[in-house]
Amino acid sequence: MDVAALAGSLKSLAADLPFLVLDTADGHFEAAQAELKESSRESNAEIGLHKLGAARERLGAARTRLGEAAEAIDDYLAAIGAGTTPAPAATAAPGAPAAAPAPVDPRQWWTDRVNQLCDRDGDPEPEKVPPTRLFNELLKAAGDGNADAYCKRLRDAGPETGVKLPGLAWPLVRSLAAEHLGRNPNASDVPALRDKCVAKVRSLVPKAEPVHVAEALASACTLGCGAGDDAARTAAIGPALVAALHRLPRQRPQDVHDRKTERRA
Structure with a gap:
């Protein structure tokens, strides 16, 4: 390959x-971060903000490497007397307005994700309701085994209200688990509780895997940090898990006392 052809190939590559x-x-990630921060303002649920931040850092590193590659090509072309590579369109003069990224639609993301988790289709009929009312309506649908109503209520609520559900569900999960066990739950109880609850949860949220139910139980029962980085999945599992635990038998104080007496004997 002669110098002119080589230079042409390198310029095309650059x-x-x-x-x-x-x-x-990066613009999409930035917009998504802003939307998630707004949606999570009143929620303690982990909804992936740290992962979005990490993704933006990796994009920044990739942009730096591309800049270094473009500079190396320019230096090589100059060394062989073939001129410099035109600056890429993205490297506009400082201060030039950047093209605005397409806006992220959190409502559409929520609708698509809830439909996927519940293995159903449908468009939302947006209704702004208080989180406690939504939570109670989901508990009723879960108690009735009405998966269609469960999905619809969750889908209609949207992310603004939906991300607040774990804050209502986790204290009840911990309380009901304690009533079933006769003591405060700990990490060693999670596998057994998962096995007792997973069928009920998945009858309402089919795409919630056993590991996701275990993560939710661990977060609630051990006061851990978050139940994964999928806000919609965490919200969907919460009320279903409460309903599943509510069906489990409860330990009477006398039963606990009798077991302690037997162990001492």
Whole structure:
């Protein structure tokens, strides 16, 4: 390959470096972070903000590497007397307005994710309701075994209210687990509780895997941090898990006393 052909290939390669793609992706991530921060303002649920931040850091590192690659190509072309590579379109002069990323629609994301988790289809009929009312309506649907109503209420609520459900569910999960066990639950109880609850939870949220139910139980019963990074899944599991635990038999204080007496004997 002669110098002119080599230079042409390198210039074409440099022009195709995906600066614009990375900038667009970073814009989407930034918009998603803003939406999630707003939705989680009154919720203690972990909804993936730290992972979005980490993703943006990796994008920044990739952009740096691309810049270094473009600079290396320029240096090589200059060394062989073939001129410099035109600056990529994304490296506009400082202060130039960047193209606005397409807005992230948290409502559509929530609808799609809830439909996927519940293995159903449908469009939302948005209704702004207090979190406690939504929670009670979901508990009723779960208690009745009405998976269609459960999905619809969760889908209609949207992310603004939905992300607040774990804050209502986790104290009840811990309390009901304690009533079933006759003592405060701990990490060693999670596998047994999961096995007793998973069928009921998955009858309402089919795409919630046993490991996700275990994560929710661990978060509630051990006061751990978060139940995964999927806000919709965490919200969907909460009321279903409360309903499942509510069906389990409860230990009477006398039963606990009798077991302690037997162990001492």
